[in-house]
Every structure is written in C-alpha cells, then in structure tokens.
Amino acid sequence: MDALAAGPSEAELAAGKEAYALDRKHVFHSWAAQGSLDPMTVTKAEGSYVWDGAGHKLLDFSSQMVNTNIGHQHPAVVKAIQDQAAKLCTIAPSHVNDARSEAARLIAERTPGTLNHIFFTNGGAEAVEHAIRMARLHTGRRKVLSAYRSYHGGTDLAVNVTGDTRRFASDYGDAGVSHFMPAYPYRSYFGSQTLEEETERALRHLEDTIILEGPETIAAIILETVPGTAGIYAPPPGYLKGVRDLTDRYGLVYIADEVMAGFGRTGAWFAVDHWDVVPDLMTFAKGVNSGYVPLGGVAISDDIFETFRERAYPGGLTYSGHPLACAAAVATIRTMADEGMIENAERMGREVFGPGLEKIAKNHASVGEVRGLGCFWAIELVKNPETREPLAAYGGSSPEMNELIGTMKKLGLLPFANYNRIHVAPPLNITQDQAEEGLRIIDRALDVADAHVV
C-alpha cells in the first residue's frame, strides 16, 4: 500500500467534523464515561496508516482493536465484499452458502489437530459464549476455570470469564467461573526467578485449583494462548503442554481463545502452533477477515462434534456465517497466504521488533520489560525499574501514560495502550521501513515517560 497516499480531501475533512458533532450527540460509546469523551475522528485509512479529523497521518500500530491484520482497505478484500454484495448479501444460516462453506474449509485446513468443524458467530465474545456452552453440554458440568489477567469479551458470560477489572461491574459471583493465577514471569505470582520455575509453579497452582474446585464439577479451562489486551505475555516453555496434560488427566475441555492471537498475529496461523498444542475448542474473530465485516467463530474438534451428531446443538444466530463476512474471510485468508503475511509477521518480530524494542528498553529507564512475537509486542512501563511499580495502576490510566500516548500521536503514531503498557500490534503486512519508522517514534516519545522515573 502506498505510504505516500494522499490524505483526506477538504470534503472528507468537513464530513469528519459533522460526524464528530453527531457522534457526541447520539453515539453511546463502549467502556467509557460518555461525558468526558473526546474520540478521534478517522477521515481516511489505507494500508498501515489512518488520518485523523484534522488530516494528520498516523502510523497504525494498533491495527485498531488488533484486528486489521491485513491493513486498511486491502483491495482484494474490498472487492470480495463488493462482489458478494452484488451476488447475495444475506441468507439464513440454515441454507448452504458458498462463501460460508469455503471460509469454513479454509479455516479448518489451517487449524491444528481435528478442529475440523466451524461454528460462525458475529465476533469474539459470542464465540466464547458458544465454546463454553458446547463444553458444558459435552461434559454435563457447569464450572469454567479461566486465568486472571485475561480478556474474553463483553457479553455477560464472556465478561465473567474475563480476568480483569472490566468484569467487576457485571460479576455477581453466579456465572459458574473460577479464576486462577496465570504464568506471568515479569510479575510472577509464584516468586519465580526463571521461566522453568514459573512453568512448574504455575502448573502446580493450576492443578491445585482443579483439585480444590472439584474436577467433577469443571467443564472447561479457557485460556488466551498469548493473553492480548491483558499484556501480550507469551506462556513460558512447557506451560501450554502442561495445561493440555492437566485437562486430559482430569477430563476437562481445553478452550484456546485465539480471538486476538489467531490468524497470523504471532507469526503463525494460530498461536498454539508455536507450542505444538491442540485444544478441544478454539475461538477466533478479528483477524479471520481483518474485521472488515463482523465475524467470529469456534473451531470444534471431532470428539466434541460427535456430542452433537445426534443431539441438536441448542444455539444459533440470525447472522451465523453471514455471506458478506465469510466472503471477506475467504479473501483475507487467501490474500494472507498469497502475500506471505504470516512469514512477514514472523520475520518482523524476529528481525525488527524484537531487536529494536530490546534496544529501546536499554535506552529508557521507564521500560520495565519488552516482550512478544510476530507483530504482537508489549512495552511495560514502570516508575521504578527496581520495584517495577507500574506507570499506571492496574485497571487504570495515569497522567504520565496519557502524556506518553499524546506524544506518540503528535509524532505520528497511533499506539494500542492499556494501563501501564504500550502495545505494538501493526498490520501483518507492515513494511520494514514502516516498522522502523514506528520504533523511532516510540524511542523519541519514551523520553516523556523517562522523566517520571524515580
């Protein structure tokens, strides 16, 4: 995509101003106190760039909600949506549709093991809801175990499975969910000094949790393969294999949530591929079609499929397998494969983001840790490198973080920020020049955070 593409026209900027006024009057925004909002208007987006309401160009290191994996306005996907719209905009999920069938085939071909059956939803939270429903019906049990420091979606059950502060307002303690401590080496809950220790202790804690909760009451363990919004902390070696072993030993369904980490984000089609682990159910959304039309789903193993061979699955959605969304998925997956985007994401992580962020960490006292893989990295910011006191408290923002984010935007970079972290999550087809441009901006902006180190 042409990095020198023209910005928005005068007419587009004027339309943006009008849209902003209407937004403030009528649009109710997610996760926000409505009165104090000042949302950024996007007047144009192309490839790895977006333009704001004033026409400023920003390098999109957020991929929005970490979903535009093939960048903005990829012509192959735009055309596929246009062609599908001209052919068949919508059809009931009970009828066969070629876009849906082909999307299911392309997904099933890429998922590991026997995850051969695809139930389509409109997004990630619904995928989580349905995966849990399937696990409950398959096992005849209700309880679900999930990790603290995780995010699984905003609907009632998905937000109760979530292990962060967004759960609190909707948690009445009656969702049938118990949380356990994750393997998180930088702030180990187990006092670990090495990755091996963290793996061993986190697995022992998980097994204790299973035993103390009563294995015969537990339907499933749900785990983000690489927790995303919660901090992009990849599991230490052996952890996921250990989770698989525990779920097998105690007869629990293992649900891998790959809504954010899936479809190339980590430099593999699915993050579980890095650790050679095959879950029983795998949720996906976002990158499956780069979010051009809402789509998510559950990949189902042969074994769980058998539960519903003779028994009706009690669940469905008007838009399950929507043709426009599925046509976008078909074009996205094919384009990702044809243009080598998975390989590009892997190489960017290994050759550009990994070494580049390590160098940045050395230059800035405010950087506690950088970590990640592929096009999926976190910069964890601290006030004090010794105590690791975060630059914003868990669950909140801070004037220091807001200043840093504002500086990055002024310098031409749109970051993904959460609590005390800046995430680096650009499109998977980002060029090396663009990636290096983004790292230079981050390096410059971090001087602002360094000024708050005590």
Ligand SMILES: Cc1ncc(COP(=O)(O)O)c(C=O)c1O
């Ligand atoms: C790991 C994970 N699971 C589930 C969800 C929920 O997806 P959605 O917002 O499409 O409902 C998200 C969204 O960020 C996510 O990151």
